[in-house]
Structure formats: structure tokens, C-alpha cells
Amino acid sequence: MNRISLTPPILSLLPALALVPVLAVVVTSVHVGGLQLLFEFFGAAIQPSLDPTVVKSAWRGLQITVATALISWIISTLLGILLGIASASVVWQTCIGKSWPAFLIRRILTIPRAIHELLWGLLLLQLLGLSPWVAILAIIIPYTTLVARVFSDQLDTQDRRALNALLQAGAMPFPALITALGPPIVPILMSYGGYRLECSLRGATLLGVFGLGGIGTDLQLSLQSLAFKEMWTALWMLAAVMLTLEQSINWLRRRQRANETTTNQILITFALMILLMSLGLPWLKGLEIDLSSSISWNPIPWPTLAELIGALNHLQWLKLISSTILLTLLASGIAIGTPPLAMMLWPSRLGIEVQSLIWALLRLIPPPLSLLLLLLSCQPSIAVAAIALGAYNLGVMGRLLKEGLEEQGNSCWKALQASGAGARSSWLYGCLSAQSPSYLAYAAYRTDVILRETVVVGLVGGTGLGWQLIESLGSFNWAQVILLLIVFATITLIGESLSDYTRHRWLRSTQKPALVLDLQS
Amino acid sequence: MSRRKGKTSVLTALIIFVGLVSCTNQPQQSxxxxxxxxxxxxxxxxxxxxxxxxxxxxxxxxxxxxxxxxxxxxxxxxxxxxxxxxxxxxxxxxxxxxxxxxxxxxxxxxxxxNFRSVFIANTTSGLKQINNINGLQVLNNRRFTFGSESSTSGRLMPQYFLHQAGVKLSDFNGNQPGFSGSHDATIALVQSGSFEAGALNERVWISAIKNGRADPKKVKVIWRSPPYxxxxxxxxxxxxxxxxxxxxxxxxxxxxxxxxxxxxxxxxxxxxxxxxxxxxxxxxxxxxxxxxxxxxxxx
Amino acid sequence: MTQILELRGVKVYGYRGDRLSNIDLTITPGERIALLGSNGAGKSTLIAVANGSLTPDSGIVLWGGRPITHLRQHQRQAIGTLWQDLRLLEELNVAQNVNAGALSSRNLMWAIANLLYPLEIKACKECLKAAGLSTKIIFANIRELSGGQRQRVALARLLRQRPELILADEPLFSLDPILTEEILNLLLARTTRGPVVIHKTLLMSMHQPDLIHHFDRVIGLRSGCVVFDNSSDELDAKALAWIYQSE
CATH class of the missing domain: 3.40.190.10 (Periplasmic binding protein-like II)
Incomplete structure (x- = not known):
């Protein structure tokens, strides 16, 4: 008899143990030297700069970011759906009776996904120069393959009985697929698509932080010069857009779910996408960003074998890889474990509202910024980098958990309350238990994302593969860049298969087919 | 229902048209x-x-x-x-x-x-004024930060001078230097005490002293580099x-x-x-x- | 006799008419009450109001003379509910589910530890035995159990709670005759097994008039109103028809 049981609720809480070493390190290195600047930062929140030049520049940046996000969202979603269909086993099986092409396409698609959009941005910049397409493509490439993966996963996990019945009755393969799988898949696609838009917006902002234009650039500039008032001008604008977006997507989804037939939903969504697309292009053009200008291809010199071997010997791989993995694990622990821990400790309605406000704030502040703020009052360490990276993703996980709990019924929670269990215990047993399998599934996705995002904090923290990659890019050492990319992609793919494995394990134990709402970066 | 669909598609077509038309004219070379x-x-x-x-x-x-x-x-x-x-x-x-x-x-x-970098230190770090380049060895095992990784005055030349003094990057506390991202951030981080010392562009340092961003009570110059x-x-x-x-x-x-x-x-x-x-x-x-x-x- | 539970003028609004309208009801210690009524008559609503999980739109529920909303959280342990949908925690094993009944008298650390390493196994086993289950399934996953086993795990959890009043919502639904007999005997505290104590006060909703003789009192509910409240001996065919009469 196996008495120790790693139940899903405990597995959702256990990652919070990462807080112990991290906080231990941070607490012993905390100091008050930077307090004055921190006060300045938070004080600036209530008095952002209203200087017309600043506001105008931020407003322009914001428009570029939003337009970039919109265009890349639309293209990546549409392409992603096509590729998703092409990589679904059920489609190939129905059409040609074999499923290996689906498997093959799926494997090929993992490679673009394994590289963070920021790295795509920096690489494409080398190849394409300062084209506005760089930012758009940098988002499209990984996002398309992500949408494709999620969509094909969804197609393959649908109930096939209806499809088989149609095929038995002699229907042609393609119409049969559409008739049988269309109706159940559309609502999933709708809500997933909405999430992708938010992800695109965050991605576009982050690209800006690394110099690819838009509001992120304004943020980065004011960060560099510690001009907090100007930084808050940009942050508040970004917050307003994010909030509006979140709310309108929710509103649209609720409305559509309530009022429209499936066909109409599709039609309206496509019309909306095309509308936004055709608004986005002239919009960017109005901002003097012309997407119709030709793209020039500037290949980089391919490194020789000797250079590659030199790079292989030059870099300290063990240290780079181990610090990257350590950073990923710590940050993931914080991001995954903290929301359930916090909600368990403060499960009242007020508590949850306060927490979700904090999470929204955490989602707003890009990791390089939070890292700098943390460094103002702590000595540098991998723990500080882990907090900065973890905090951003914690915001995402917290929101996912809250939304999941809202969709889930509360009958068990009520039952436990009625039996006299305390508020915290009954939240743990009655709410978290049922939610934990799908939360863990999201957590597995999130860990992939965090691994990719170590690039983002590596830059400031001076640790790991991500930092080395930026350093090698800055030295134009292509041999190192290529090797680092290969290693990065390999680790990401290993991580992804591991998390795939765990996700399948957890999803198998839920009864309803999981709605995969991965809030990728 | 069908009327509504019709409306949607007409609207869509119109919008695509407008979008395409507004995309076609070329700007003057600038x-x-x-x-x-x-x-x-x-x-x-x-x-x-x-x-x-x-x-x-x-x-x-x-x-x-x-x-x-x-x-x-x-x-x-x-x-x-x-x-x-x-x-x-x-x-x-x-x-x-x-x-x-x-x-x-x-x-x-x-x-x-004749540009210069300055090495600065937190006043509580105990680091003293350095008289010649070999004096940079006092930075051994200290928490040290550069600015941006491709900056000349905030990274390249300071690293070169450190190298000449025999200080390797792995000699710093934590086996690596920090990269604050900018000259201003270097001042802020050294002034706060998170890092004991750092190197940056002398011009930025002078203007930070002038506008009060740098507090001479908390952070001071310990070495001024030769010109480049x-x-x-x-x-x-x-x-x-x-x-x-x-x-x-x-x-x-x-x-x-x-x-x-x-x-x-x-x-x-x-x-x-x-x-x-x-x-x-x-x-x-x-x-x-x-x-x-x-x-x-x-x- | 002092009443332990009292409902005064309880009203619960629904989408179409009241789910409960003007219910006045007192339950005294030791009473065994059968709650009859057709589907949708308001039996489950009544039970939810009685255990405090549903706050009525008007009227008041008193426990021991005090409004149930004023009870301290751990005092609600005295009211035990056997839910119609059981409300077992599907992600946990049997022992952890049974222990969930004891949460009212345990702290959060205990609750967390129980999720990692089921605690107080001995007490759990007693409750399982009392509920007529084999202790072999103690670490089994809830999903692996049959319908009857699940029913009895819920019962074991209730026993672990040690309530003074049991509110049971159709616990006999879809049980075979032997199991019906067993569970009924258990709820009526006719059988005692080991140290597990069952208090004698019971309100149970059900659809089996032939079992009425086990109870002291019958409450008939129709469209949210009490239409019969009398000793079980008084329930004849006419009264039964009256309760189950369709609108």
C-alpha cells in the first residue's frame, strides 16, 4: 500500500517550496540602500509624466505595439489553424488512411516553437535589417506553430464517434470532418484565439524592450535613464490597453456564446479579423511604418568548422546549462506554486480580488524592469533573477487559476463549508482539488515558456545561456550563436516532451476534455 | 439571418478594398x-x-x-x-x-x-582611491557591475583596464560581473549598495553629480581611466x-x-x-x- | 422538548415561482424524519437551507436557538449532510476523502499534510468499517470505486464528522435492496460498529413510501410548501397521493 500520495492539489502547492531557498537568499542580501529610488518609482506611479512630448511618443509607441500585435495575431492564428489541420492525425487518417504525415509535420513544427520570440526578433534583425516585418515575423513564427500544436491537439482529442458514423454512411472525408469536428472545436478556438491576442500584445511589448520599436522601446529608454515618471506614462497606457482588451474579449465571448450560432460566430470572427487586419496595415503606415517596402535579405557569414569547434571549446557549457535550468526551476516554482498558496491563505472574496489586482500588476511589468527594481534593494543572485522572471509568469498563472475556479462549480466547497471546515481548508479541498489537474497542465506549458524566457532576464542578471546568447550576438560571433541556439532548442524540446508527458498524465485524470488555454508569454 | 450575412460580407469587402487602396502609394526616399x-x-x-x-x-x-x-x-x-x-x-x-x-x-x-570611463564605488564598501591601474586588483572578489554588454565606456574599456591589471571577470564576487543595462542604472545600483563597485561613462557620471542623481555621500569615483x-x-x-x-x-x-x-x-x-x-x-x-x-x- | 433546528418563515425564490415558500419547521433531538415529495418539490433546497449552505431570501434558520449564520465556522460540524451528488473529492483517495469530514476540528497544516500523507488512518478505517466498506480500499482512488462504494465513502466521511444532526438527500437513490437496508440501518443508528457514534437525529429525503415505518415523522413537500407534517403512522394512501399530486 502506497501511503504517500502526490495528489494534484499538493503538486500544485509544492512548487511554492522554491520560495524557501529564493527568499532565504534574498532576505539575507536585502538592504535599504535603494529604498529612495524604489519610493521614487512607486511615487511616480501616481504622478506619471504628462509632458506632451513624452505622452506623444508613448502614444505613438503604443499604437505601433498594438498594430504589430494585431497583425501578427491574425496571421499567426489563421496560419496556425491551417497548420493545425495539417498536423492533426485525425485529418490524415480520414483522408488518406495513414497518420504519419501528421506526426512528421508536428515534429518539424517543434523547432520554430523552441525559440523565444525575442530570439527570433534578434536573429531576423540580423537577416532582414530594420524592417517592420522583423517584429511581426518574430511573433508570427513561434505563435503560428503554437496555435497549430494546440489546435491539432484539440482536433485529435475530440470524440470520433460522430465522424466515424458519417464515414460509415459514405460521406466524403473532408465534409465529414467539418460536420463532425467543426461544431465542438469552434468555441474552443474562439476562446483560445482571444488569449493569443493578449499574448501577442505582451510579446510585441517585450520585443520593444529589446529595441524593436513600439511602447517597449519607450519603456526601455526610460528604464535606462531611470526616468520613472516617464516610465509610468507608458506603463499606465499599456495597462489601459491590456485591460480594455481583456474586458472586450470576455464580453465578446460571453455575447457570442449566448447569442450566435456556430456559423455566425465563425463568420463574425473572420470578418472582425479581416477588419482589424485592414485597419492595422494603414494604421502602421500612418505611423511611418510601411510594410509594403521591400524586404532585403542579408545573409550572415556561415561559420567554418574550426570556428564552431573553437566556440564549442570556448564556452563553459556545464555552467551555462545548469544555471539556466536552475533559473527555470526556481522561476517556475514561484510562478506555479505562489497563486494557489496565496489563494489558500487568503481565500475570501476580498482576498481573491486583491490578489488578482496584484497579478494584473505583475503581468504588466516586464521582467527586465522588475529585475532592476529588485536589484535596487537586493544583492545580485540567481534568486533575484528567478523572482523577476517568476513574478511575471505568476501573474499569468494566477489569472488562469482564478478563471478556472470561476468556471468550475463550487458544490464541493459549499459542502465542506457546511460541514464546518475552515475557510482555508475548504478552499484547499473543495476548490483547488478539482481545479488542480488542469492547473498542472497549464503549469507544464508555463514551464516551457519560462525556460524560453530565461533569455529575458539573463541579459541583466548575467547568467545562463540566455545571457551568453545575447553576448555572442553582440560580439557577432555566429559560431557561438549557432551552437547556443542548438543547445537552447534542445533543452526546450526535452523540457517540452517532459511537460507533454506530465500534462497528458494530468489531463488523463480529468473527466472533461481539457480546454487548453495556454497563455504563452 | 441571411440578410445579416450579406451585410457582413459587403462590409468586409469594403474594408479590404479601403485597406488595399491605402497601402499602395510609395514614400519618397529619405x-x-x-x-x-x-x-x-x-x-x-x-x-x-x-x-x-x-x-x-x-x-x-x-x-x-x-x-x-x-x-x-x-x-x-x-x-x-x-x-x-x-x-x-x-x-x-x-x-x-x-x-x-x-x-x-x-x-x-x-x-x-579623449573619452574616459570612471570606476565608482559605494562609500560603505571600504574601497579607496586607486592611484595606478594595478590598484584595480582591489576589486577582486567584490560585487562589480558593468553597464550594457556592448557599451564601450561602460564595458569594453573598463574590462580592458581590468584585464591589464590582472583582474578576470570570474574574479568578481559571484564569479561574474553584473550587467546593469545602462550607465544610469550602474550609478543607481552602486549607490544602493547592491553592487560595491561599477564602471561607466565619465560624461554620464559628471551630469549625474550635477543634477543630484548621484549622491557623493554614497558613491564616489575611485579611478579615472586613461583616455580613448x-x-x-x-x-x-x-x-x-x-x-x-x-x-x-x-x-x-x-x-x-x-x-x-x-x-x-x-x-x-x-x-x-x-x-x-x-x-x-x-x-x-x-x-x-x-x-x-x-x-x-x-x- | 428543545428543538435543535428550527426554520421560521423560510422563503427561497426561484426562476419560476418560489423554490420554498414560507416553511416553518422544527426538529427535536432524536427525531427521525422522512422527507417526501416529487422531483422538484424543494427537498434538496430545504436540506441546503437547513445546513446553512443556502441562505434563504427571507426567514431565518436557528440552530440551538441561535441563527445559523451566527455560528462559528467549526460549530457547523454539528450538522452533517449526505449530499445527493455525494460531493466526493475526485482527485483524492478514500482516506483523504474520509478525513475531509474531520477538517472542522483540524488546522490548515493538518489539511495540507493529509493531502500528502493520509493521516489518522485508524479513525478512517473505523469509519469505513462502520459504513460497511472494506479497509482494503483505503488508499484507492475515488474514481476507481463503484457507485455503491462511493455512496458509502460519503457516508464514512459523514461518520468521521460526527454530527449531531444528519441531513441526508436521497441516500437510497439507485441502491440495490440489500445496500438500501444496510445504509438505512446505519443512518438510523440501529447498528453500531466499533467506536463510531451516530446521533439519532435524522432528516432524510426519499422516494420509498414502503420504508416509512422506519421513521417517526413524515414531512411532505409539494411545490415548495409543507403539505404534510405528521407521525409516520398517519401517512396513508390518500395522504401520499396528496403529497405526490401533480399541479
């Missing part, structure tokens, strides 16, 4: 200026707006400013011909020139010929073909001719922190190139 900005957006916007207007007036071509916040991005943008004239730092300028043979060094500021050449304007080799023969020369003499006699030019120079622009030569940067190669920043 002269594109880039810079790796190291100041706040407000000041930067003023600086380059004025600069563009002034250059446009003198050269009679439309001039546009494209901000690039990332060092390698600026270099690549120059290599790929996305930018015609770029305000580069010493290292990035050399990197860009090596990747774009024939690129011309147009000018530098009067202060750039830093920032400069670098132009594409093909400007004459694209904008008419003699364009490069006109550009150069325009920049070199600016003085504080004219209020606009004076303003621009002030924002650049200079009294005037002076001629610069490739030779001045050969030391940076050698250091860059030694430290692996140039291949």
Missing part, C-alpha cells in the same frame, strides 16, 4: 539617421527632432530618425543598409565598419577624442550614389560647421553634451578594435 539612445525618451525625442530638422534644412533631403535601443540591432541595421548615418559608440562603430567595408567615419564630438576615442558618426559608403555626388562631404561639413552661434545648432550640441563636432579618423579607433578583438567582442 535619409535615415539612427542612434543607440542612452538618454531618456523625452530628451532623445527633442534631440533628434532638432537634428533631423537641421540636417534636412542643410542637405535638402527628408531626414528621418529611427530609434534602436539595442546595440547589435543598430550594428545590423547599419550592415543591412537600413540606416544611412548612425551615432555609434566606439565598439559598435568599429563592429559596424568592419561588417560594412567602406563605411565612413564622419565626425565625433570634441569630447570624444569613443562615440562617432558613421555613414554608409554609398551615400553619394543615392543622394547625389558630394553628399557625404556636404553631410560632413554640415555637421562640422555647427556651432553655438546658431540657436538651433547650439541647442543640438547642448543636447549632445558637446561644444562642437570635430573630424574623426579610423586610426583613432584602432586601439578599440584591438581591445575588442582581444576580448572577443570583435571576430
Amino acid at each position: 535619409f535615415r539617421i539612427g542612434a543607440i539612445p542612452d538618454q531618456n525618451p523625452e530628451k532623445l525625442n527633442r534631440q533628434y527632432k532638432l537634428l533631423c530638422a537641421e540636417l534636412s534644412r542643410e542637405l535638402k533631403v527628408p531626414v528621418r530618425y529611427k530609434p534602436v535601443t539595442n546595440y547589435p540591432a543598430a550594428v545590423s541595421a547599419f550592415r543591412t543598409g537600413s540606416l544611412d548615418l548612425v551615432w555609434f559608440g566606439g565598439l559598435t562603430g568599429v563592429q559596424a565598419r568592419l561588417q560594412k567595408p567602406g563605411a565612413k567615419v564622419i565626425a565625433q564630438r570634441d569630447i570624444d577624442a 576615442a569613443d562615440y562617432h558618426w558613421l555613414a554608409q559608403p554609398n551615400l553619394d550614389q543615392r543622394f547625389g555626388s558630394g553628399f557625404t562631404d556636404r553631410l560632413q561639413s554640415a555637421l562640422l560647421g555647427w556651432s553655438d552661434q546658431s540657436s538651433t545648432q547650439g541647442k543640438i550640441l547642448e543636447l549632445f553634451g558637446a561644444r562642437r563636432f570635430i573630424p574623426a579618423s579610423i586610426k583613432q579607433y584602432s586601439k578599440i578594435e584591438k581591445v575588442g578583438r582581444d576580448l572577443g567582442k570583435i571576430q
Whole structure:
């Protein structure tokens, strides 16, 4: 008899143990030297700069970011759906009776996904120069393959009985697929698509932080010069857009779910996408960003074998890889474990509202910024980098958990309350238990994302593969860049298969087919 | 229901049409200026707006400013011909020139010929004034931060001087230095005590002392580096073909001719922190190139 | 006799008419009450109001003379509910589910530890035995159990709670005759097994008039109103028809 049981609720809480070493390190290195600047930062929140030049520049940046996000969202979603269909086993099986092409396409698609959009941005910049397409493509490439993966996963996990019945009755393969799988898949696609838009917006902002234009650039500039008032001008604008977006997507989804037939939903969504697309292009053009200008291809010199071997010997791989993995694990622990821990400790309605406000704030502040703020009052360490990276993703996980709990019924929670269990215990047993399998599934996705995002904090923290990659890019050492990319992609793919494995394990134990709402970066 | 569908599709078609029409006309070729900005957006916007207007007036071509916040991005943008004239730092300028043979060094500021870095330390760190370069060894096993990883005055030259004094990057506390991201951040982080010492651009240090950003009670200079050449304007080799023969020369003499006699030019120079622009030569940067190669920043 | 539970003028609004309208009801210790009524008559609503999980739109529920909303959280342990949908925690094993009944008298650390390493196994086993289950399934996953086993795990959890009043919502639904007998005997505290104590006060909703003789009192509910409240001996065919009469 196996008495120790790693139940899903405990597995959702256990990652919070990462807080112990991290906080231990941070607490012993905390100091008050930077307090004055921190006060300045938070004080600036209530008095952002209203200087017309600043506001105008931020407003322009914001428009570029939003337009970039919109265009890349639309293209990546549409392409992603096509590729998703092409990589679904059920489609190939129905059409040609074999499923290996689906498997093959799926494997090929993992490679673009394994590289963070920021790295795509920096690489494409080398190849394409300062084209506005760089930012758009940098988002499209990984996002398309992500949408494709999620969509094909969804197609393959649908109930096939209806499809088989149609095929038995002699229907042609393609119409049969559409008739049988269309109706159940559309609502999933709708809500997933909405999430992708938010992800695109965050991605576009982050690209800006690394110099690819838009509001992120304004943020980065004011960060560099510690001009907090100007930084808050940009942050508040970004917050307003994010909030509006979140709310309108929710509103649209609720409305559509309530009022429209499936066909109409599709039609309206496509019309909306095309509308936004055709608004986005002239919009960017109005901002003097012309997407119709030709793209020039500037290949980089391919490194020789000797250079590659030199790079292989030059870099300290063990240290780079181990610090990257350590950073990923710590940050993931914080991001995954903290929301359930916090909600368990403060499960009242007020508590949850306060927490979700904090999470929204955490989602707003890009990791390089939070890292700098943390460094103002702590000595540098991998723990500080882990907090900065973890905090951003914690915001995402917290929101996912809250939304999941809202969709889930509360009958068990009520039952436990009625039996006299305390508020915290009954939240743990009655709410978290049922939610934990799908939360863990999201957590597995999130860990992939965090691994990719170590690039983002590596830059400031001076640790790991991500930092080395930026350093090698800055030295134009292509041999190192290529090797680092290969290693990065390999680790990401290993991580992804591991998390795939765990996700399948957890999803198998839920009864309803999981709605995969991965809030990728 | 069908009427509604009809409406939707008509609307969609209309919008696509409008979108396509508004995408088709081509803009006039303009002269594109880039810079790796190291100041706040407000000041930067003023600086380059004025600069563009002034250059446009003198050269009679439309001039546009494209901000690039990332060092390698600026270099690549120059290599790929996305930018015609770029305000580069010493290292990035050399990197860009090596990747774009024939690129011309147009000018530098009067202060750039003899540029310096300063090493600063938190006053509670116990670090004392250093008299010669070997004194940098006191930084062994200290928490030390550079600025941005491709900065000449915030990373390359300080690392070179440390190297000369026999201090390796792995000798710092935590086996690695920090990279604060900018000169201002270096001051803030050393002043807060998170890092005990750091290195940065002397100009930024002086202005931080002037405007009160740096508190002399908390952070002080422990060493001033020997001079080296830093920032400069670098132009594409093909400007004459694209904008008419003699364009490069006109550009150069325009920049070199600016003085504080004219209020606009004076303003621009002030924002650049200079009294005037002076001629610069490739030779001045050969030391940076050698250091860059030694430290692996140039291949 | 002092009443332990009292409902005064309880009203619960629904989408179409009241789910409960003006219910006045008192339950005294030791009473065994059968709650009859057709589907949708308001039996489950009544039970939810009685255990405090549903706050009525008007009226008041008193426990021991005090409003149930004023009870301290751990005092609600005295009211045990056997839910119609059981409300077992599907992600946990049997022992952890049974222990969930004891949460009212344990702190959060205990609750967390129980999720990692089921605690107080001995007490759990007693409750399982009392509910007529084999202790072999103690670490089994809830999903692996049959319908009858699940029913009895819920019962074991209730026993672990040690309530003074049991509110049971159709606990006999879809049980075979032998199991019906067993569970009924258990709820009526006719059988005692080991140290597990069952208090004698019971309110149970059900659809089996033939079992009425086990109870002291019958409450008939129709469209949210009490239409019969009398000793079980008084329930004849006419009264039954009256309760189950359709509108």
C-alpha cells in the first residue's frame, strides 16, 4: 500500500517550496540602500509624466505595439489553424488512411516553437535589417506553430464517434470532418484565439524592450535613464490597453456564446479579423511604418568548422546549462506554486480580488524592469533573477487559476463549508482539488515558456545561456550563436516532451476534455 | 439571418478594398539617421527632432530618425543598409565598419577624442582611491557591475583596464560581473549598495553629480581611466550614389560647421553634451578594435 | 422538548415561482424524519437551507436557538449532510476523502499534510468499517470505486464528522435492496460498529413510501410548501397521493 500520495492539489502547492531557498537568499542580501529610488518609482506611479512630448511618443509607441500585435495575431492564428489541420492525425487518417504525415509535420513544427520570440526578433534583425516585418515575423513564427500544436491537439482529442458514423454512411472525408469536428472545436478556438491576442500584445511589448520599436522601446529608454515618471506614462497606457482588451474579449465571448450560432460566430470572427487586419496595415503606415517596402535579405557569414569547434571549446557549457535550468526551476516554482498558496491563505472574496489586482500588476511589468527594481534593494543572485522572471509568469498563472475556479462549480466547497471546515481548508479541498489537474497542465506549458524566457532576464542578471546568447550576438560571433541556439532548442524540446508527458498524465485524470488555454508569454 | 450575412460580407469587402487602396502609394526616399539612445525618451525625442530638422534644412533631403535601443540591432541595421548615418559608440562603430567595408567615419564630438570611463564605488564598501591601474586588483572578489554588454565606456574599456591589471571577470564576487543595462542604472545600483563597485561613462557620471542623481555621500569615483576615442558618426559608403555626388562631404561639413552661434545648432550640441563636432579618423579607433578583438567582442 | 433546528418563515425564490415558500419547521433531538415529495418539490433546497449552505431570501434558520449564520465556522460540524451528488473529492483517495469530514476540528497544516500523507488512518478505517466498506480500499482512488462504494465513502466521511444532526438527500437513490437496508440501518443508528457514534437525529429525503415505518415523522413537500407534517403512522394512501399530486 502506497501511503504517500502526490495528489494534484499538493503538486500544485509544492512548487511554492522554491520560495524557501529564493527568499532565504534574498532576505539575507536585502538592504535599504535603494529604498529612495524604489519610493521614487512607486511615487511616480501616481504622478506619471504628462509632458506632451513624452505622452506623444508613448502614444505613438503604443499604437505601433498594438498594430504589430494585431497583425501578427491574425496571421499567426489563421496560419496556425491551417497548420493545425495539417498536423492533426485525425485529418490524415480520414483522408488518406495513414497518420504519419501528421506526426512528421508536428515534429518539424517543434523547432520554430523552441525559440523565444525575442530570439527570433534578434536573429531576423540580423537577416532582414530594420524592417517592420522583423517584429511581426518574430511573433508570427513561434505563435503560428503554437496555435497549430494546440489546435491539432484539440482536433485529435475530440470524440470520433460522430465522424466515424458519417464515414460509415459514405460521406466524403473532408465534409465529414467539418460536420463532425467543426461544431465542438469552434468555441474552443474562439476562446483560445482571444488569449493569443493578449499574448501577442505582451510579446510585441517585450520585443520593444529589446529595441524593436513600439511602447517597449519607450519603456526601455526610460528604464535606462531611470526616468520613472516617464516610465509610468507608458506603463499606465499599456495597462489601459491590456485591460480594455481583456474586458472586450470576455464580453465578446460571453455575447457570442449566448447569442450566435456556430456559423455566425465563425463568420463574425473572420470578418472582425479581416477588419482589424485592414485597419492595422494603414494604421502602421500612418505611423511611418510601411510594410509594403521591400524586404532585403542579408545573409550572415556561415561559420567554418574550426570556428564552431573553437566556440564549442570556448564556452563553459556545464555552467551555462545548469544555471539556466536552475533559473527555470526556481522561476517556475514561484510562478506555479505562489497563486494557489496565496489563494489558500487568503481565500475570501476580498482576498481573491486583491490578489488578482496584484497579478494584473505583475503581468504588466516586464521582467527586465522588475529585475532592476529588485536589484535596487537586493544583492545580485540567481534568486533575484528567478523572482523577476517568476513574478511575471505568476501573474499569468494566477489569472488562469482564478478563471478556472470561476468556471468550475463550487458544490464541493459549499459542502465542506457546511460541514464546518475552515475557510482555508475548504478552499484547499473543495476548490483547488478539482481545479488542480488542469492547473498542472497549464503549469507544464508555463514551464516551457519560462525556460524560453530565461533569455529575458539573463541579459541583466548575467547568467545562463540566455545571457551568453545575447553576448555572442553582440560580439557577432555566429559560431557561438549557432551552437547556443542548438543547445537552447534542445533543452526546450526535452523540457517540452517532459511537460507533454506530465500534462497528458494530468489531463488523463480529468473527466472533461481539457480546454487548453495556454497563455504563452 | 441571411440578410445579416450579406451585410457582413459587403462590409468586409469594403474594408479590404479601403485597406488595399491605402497601402499602395510609395514614400519618397529619405535619409535615415539612427542612434543607440542612452538618454531618456523625452530628451532623445527633442534631440533628434532638432537634428533631423537641421540636417534636412542643410542637405535638402527628408531626414528621418529611427530609434534602436539595442546595440547589435543598430550594428545590423547599419550592415543591412537600413540606416544611412548612425551615432555609434566606439565598439559598435568599429563592429559596424568592419561588417560594412567602406563605411565612413564622419565626425565625433570634441569630447570624444579623449573619452574616459570612471570606476565608482559605494562609500560603505571600504574601497579607496586607486592611484595606478594595478590598484584595480582591489576589486577582486567584490560585487562589480558593468553597464550594457556592448557599451564601450561602460564595458569594453573598463574590462580592458581590468584585464591589464590582472583582474578576470570570474574574479568578481559571484564569479561574474553584473550587467546593469545602462550607465544610469550602474550609478543607481552602486549607490544602493547592491553592487560595491561599477564602471561607466565619465560624461554620464559628471551630469549625474550635477543634477543630484548621484549622491557623493554614497558613491564616489575611485579611478579615472586613461583616455580613448569613443562615440562617432558613421555613414554608409554609398551615400553619394543615392543622394547625389558630394553628399557625404556636404553631410560632413554640415555637421562640422555647427556651432553655438546658431540657436538651433547650439541647442543640438547642448543636447549632445558637446561644444562642437570635430573630424574623426579610423586610426583613432584602432586601439578599440584591438581591445575588442582581444576580448572577443570583435571576430 | 428543545428543538435543535428550527426554520421560521423560510422563503427561497426561484426562476419560476418560489423554490420554498414560507416553511416553518422544527426538529427535536432524536427525531427521525422522512422527507417526501416529487422531483422538484424543494427537498434538496430545504436540506441546503437547513445546513446553512443556502441562505434563504427571507426567514431565518436557528440552530440551538441561535441563527445559523451566527455560528462559528467549526460549530457547523454539528450538522452533517449526505449530499445527493455525494460531493466526493475526485482527485483524492478514500482516506483523504474520509478525513475531509474531520477538517472542522483540524488546522490548515493538518489539511495540507493529509493531502500528502493520509493521516489518522485508524479513525478512517473505523469509519469505513462502520459504513460497511472494506479497509482494503483505503488508499484507492475515488474514481476507481463503484457507485455503491462511493455512496458509502460519503457516508464514512459523514461518520468521521460526527454530527449531531444528519441531513441526508436521497441516500437510497439507485441502491440495490440489500445496500438500501444496510445504509438505512446505519443512518438510523440501529447498528453500531466499533467506536463510531451516530446521533439519532435524522432528516432524510426519499422516494420509498414502503420504508416509512422506519421513521417517526413524515414531512411532505409539494411545490415548495409543507403539505404534510405528521407521525409516520398517519401517512396513508390518500395522504401520499396528496403529497405526490401533480399541479
